[in-house]
Amino acid sequence: MPNYDAHVLSGIVTYPLAVALAGILKEYAGIPFELSSIALILGYALYVLGADLPDMDHPNALLHRGTKPIVAVAVGSAVYLQALHRFSFTEEWLNQTAAWSVGVVGALIGWFGFTWIMPRHRGIVHSLLFAFIYGVLAFLLVEYGLGMSTGEGLYVGFAAFSGYMLHLLLDREISLI
Template identity: 75%
Template sequence: MPNYDAHVLSGIVSYPIAVAVAGYLSTIGAPFKLTTIALVIGYALYVLGADLPDMDHPDALIHRGTKPIVSVLTGGAAYINVIDRIHLNPEWLTITAAWGIAIAAALVAWYAFTWLMPKHRGIVHSLLFAFIYGALAFLLVDYGLGMSTGEGLYVGFAAFSGYTLHLLLDREISLI
């Protein structure tokens, strides 16, 4: 089975194939919009997707990298959601209390990330998750970044393709 370097480097070097496929599909009616920014974001999510299925393995670099990002984002979101609900004097106590709650949420996310992750080569190694990753990429671009739907569709396609590349390299493709 390929390792981290093989998955990531495969993503780095094979991206022009994904661009060519998307370009061809757009000539026969696919509503992709291949702008420079969509191509760059698509490249990043394609390469990330080329190793992302291994996030279900606790010793994998992608798992160890994703886990703190999820924890920090969870803590940050908790802070944003509680800061206006706490009213202590002086104000620094409010900020400190809100960060205390945020840290608790981050710790829960830290341990829940591994606990909730299915077994290695389980459902995360599936075309269903490739589709979910592509859909999340589309939503990020179309709604989160406010780019056009065509750009979002292309980035979603690129993310899905990178994730699927990993499955192909592992020679283990399942629907679910």
């Protein structure tokens, strides 16, 4: 099975094929992709990320090890923000220290929870369903999060889905769920 370098480098070098396929689908199938420069650049980033994303479920994968602390910090920071105004010490630094202490508990829960909820390697994350979910999330990010056009969102979602599918094809394992 391909390793991290093989997956990511495959994503880097095959992106022009995804652009060409999108152009063909736009021209001949009438799919309203908008291939603006920003959509192509975002598409490239999410295509290459998708080329390794299914390995997020492997505890030794670089992506897993990189995502786990980001999740922990995000959860801890969210808990900190919720806890910050629940303390009323006379000194502000005491309120912040107390809130961060609670935030650290949230971060630890995020750290261990990430491992606990992650399915077994080559399980549901290595599926057509998750490729579709990744594409839909990319579309939603572009259209609603970044306020770009629907056509740009459709293209970025297609690029994300395609990069994810590249990983599954390289692994020679494609399941529906």
